[in-house]
Amino acid sequence: MIHYTIFPKDLAGHLFEVSVTVQTPAVEGQQFALPTWIPGSYMIREFARNIVQIRATSAGKAVPLTKLNKYSWQAAPCDAALTLHYEVYAWDHSVRSAYLDQRHGFFNGTSVFLRVLGQENITHIVDIQRPIGNAYAAWRVATALPELEAQRYGFGTYIATNYDELIDHPVALGSFALGSFIAHGVMHDVAINGRVPNLDMARLCVDLQKICETQITFFEPTTHKAPMARYVFLVLATGNAYGGLEHRASCALICSRDDLPVLNARAESEISVSITSTDGYCTFLGLCSHEYFHTWNVKRIKPAAFSPYDLQAESYTSLLWLFEGATSYYDDLMLLRSGVIDEENYLKLLSQTINRVLQGSGRHKQSVADSSFDAWTKYYRQDENAPNAIVSYYTKGCLIALALDLTIRHQTQGQKSLDDVMRILWQRYGRDFYALDQANSGHGIGEAEAEALFEEISGVALHDFFQRYIHGTEDLPLTTLLAPFGIVLSMPQENPKTSLNVRTVQDGNDCKLAHVYENGAAHQAGLSAGDILLAIDGLRVTRNDAQDNLASHLSRYPIDSKVVIHVFRGDELMVFDAILQQDQTPHVNLNRNMQNMQKQTHAAWLGL
Numbered sequence: 001m002i003h004y005t006i007f008p009k010d011l012a013g014h015l016f017e018v019s020v021t022v023q024t025p026a027v028e029g030q031q032f033a034l035p036t037w038i039p040g041s042y043m044i045r046e047f048a049r050n051i052v053q054i055r056a057t058s059a060g061k062a063v064p065l066t067k068l069n070k071y072s073w074q075a076a077p078c079d080a081a082l083t084l085h086y087e088v089y090a091w092d093h094s095v096r097s098a099y100l101d102q103r104h105g106f107f108n109g110t111s112v113f114l115r116v117l118g119q120e121n122i123t124h125i126v127d128i129q130r131p132i133g134n135a136y137a138a139w140r141v142a143t144a145l146p147e148l149e150a151q152r153y154g155f156g157t158y159i160a161t162n163y164d165e166l167i168d169h170p171v172a173l174g175s176f177a178l179g180s181f182i183a184h185g186v187m188h189d190v191a192i193n194g195r196v197p198n199l200d201m202a203r204l205c206v207d208l209q210k211i212c213e214t215q216i217t218f219f220e221p222t223t224h225k226a227p228m229a230r231y232v233f234l235v236l237a238t239g240n241a242y243g244g245l246e247h248r249a250s251c252a253l254i255c256s257r258d259d260l261p262v263l264n265a266r267a268e269s270e271i272s273v274s275i276t277s278t279d280g281y282c283t284f285l286g287l288c289s290h291e292y293f294h295t296w297n298v299k300r301i302k303p304a305a306f307s308p309y310d311l312q313a314e315s316y317t318s319l320l321w322l323f324e325g326a327t328s329y330y331d332d333l334m335l336l337r338s339g340v341i342d343e344e345n346y347l348k349l350l351s352q353t354i355n356r357v358l359q360g361s362g363r364h365k366q367s368v369a370d371s372s373f374d375a376w377t378k379y380y381r382q383d384e385n386a387p388n389a390i391v392s393y394y395t396k397g398c399l400i401a402l403a404l405d406l407t408i409r410h411q412t413q414g415q416k417s418l419d420d421v422m423r424i425l426w427q428r429y430g431r432d433f434y435a436l437d438q439a440n441s442g443h444g445i446g447e448a449e450a451e452a453l454f455e456e457i458s459g460v461a462l463h464d465f466f467q468r469y470i471h472g473t474e475d476l477p478l479t480t481l482l483a484p485f486g487i488v489l490s491m492p493q494e495n496p497k498t499s500l501n502v503r504t505v506q507d508g509n510d511c512k513l514a515h516v517y518e519n520g521a522a523h524q525a526g527l528s529a530g531d532i533l534l535a536i537d538g539l540r541v542t543r544n545d546a547q548d549n550l551a552s553h554l555s556r557y558p559i560d561s562k563v564v565i566h567v568f569r570g571d572e573l574m575v576f577d578a579i580l581q582q583d584q585t586p587h588v589n590l591n592r593n594m595q596n597m598q599k600q601t602h603a604a605w606l607g608l
């Protein structure tokens, strides 16, 4: 048994005090390591850099501890139980690491629990301790980690069957708002840290219940059996932040408090107020839906490359287009199928995704398979050139899932769909496999297996599709694919705007070029991302011009006009002549236009 304690020791200094005790340390000297990344967020983050001080003891005496590399240590051989004592600096307000102050705390095991090498597969127990002081008397614990001696939401001991399970249950501390609901027999909790005046928790629980039940039924249409015994949404509400990370029985989310529903005195009949695609609340529910779908797709149906994860180095896979793309497709679709949003709003969300994909010329240079493989150094490390160099396996992956769904439905006359593929993948790689309790034994979808699996399950020949759209960089033929389902894709051309084809952002009092799109007017004139725009044709550009991407400045000029642009690059003044172009921002619209024969395919697809 491996025994940890974690104590919020210095809230002002953001320090957790952690210990790990090994009953039978390795004879040659026990090694310990902290992961360099957290599964689900594909970037090396070097969590061990936050270990401030560390020492080892055994039977009350100090034991020499040697640092082996940037993330691991070795204790000298000892006969009795060995304990490491260390402090972790926790001040990363994201879902990926840990944070602690007088308001609340949060940690992922990957940031705080050193792995005991060679003993990962025995029982791991953690004692989560309350900070000292009356101010923290109302603090509670939110986690999906099973309790050992702790009460539900209480401080005390929690248990995991192995290290892999220990680090897949993030923990939130604080006097959070708590809501609960049952979805197909499984208790779901929503714990929200951060101040949210007049939070309408009841409404949030009603909407989340619909989404969760729809997803459970999606994967198990007969038994309605969820893969976890309990589920927890761990939410941090802030001024303006956004992020989520999936886990096997919980997810960690960060949102803007403005995205959460407000309690007000509504009549009972008005309680189901419609949600529109522009609402922050719609965005938040989409995030919840996304992370919840991962409970099946990536936490249980996995790439073979993640079974098990290499926690110390990059785990490469070319399949993130399936795990993130299909999840991105179903997240909003589940909002529609569960009745939380209507079709008009769903089509708006889908058209936004199409427009995001079409914005970047990087989609012609990088396939989603390559984008998946290089996530570690490209997608997760985007710079100003990203739109010109890479494609997102989220957004294009979403369109690939859509196109696969429509292709399979069309070619099989509605007999099969992507839903069937996901369900069979769940049965083979998730449900039936986990029933054998053999997680981590190398089971998962192999890099070269996806195409054959899709063909076999759907009965549709998909080699050409995989070559062109997944391993190749062709745009998806969405107009053709959507037509049989009664959806018209259009790109309105009236009143084209004049543009430099850049994206601008406010930078203090200035207007800065964030992206210069390839072959756009700014690129051809010689402007660079990072340039501070000073004047166009002698008229001053200010921070306000960043908001409309210079539209009001340029609206007086026809396309092909020549303008003089002054910028600062670094501290040097530079002057450029630019020929203005037609704005290349994509504006795809999706609309219903249904003949009788399309009504059935349309309703089956959208779950209407």
Ligand code: ZN
Binding pocket: 246, 290, 291, 294, 323, 324, 327
């Ligand atoms: Zn995701």
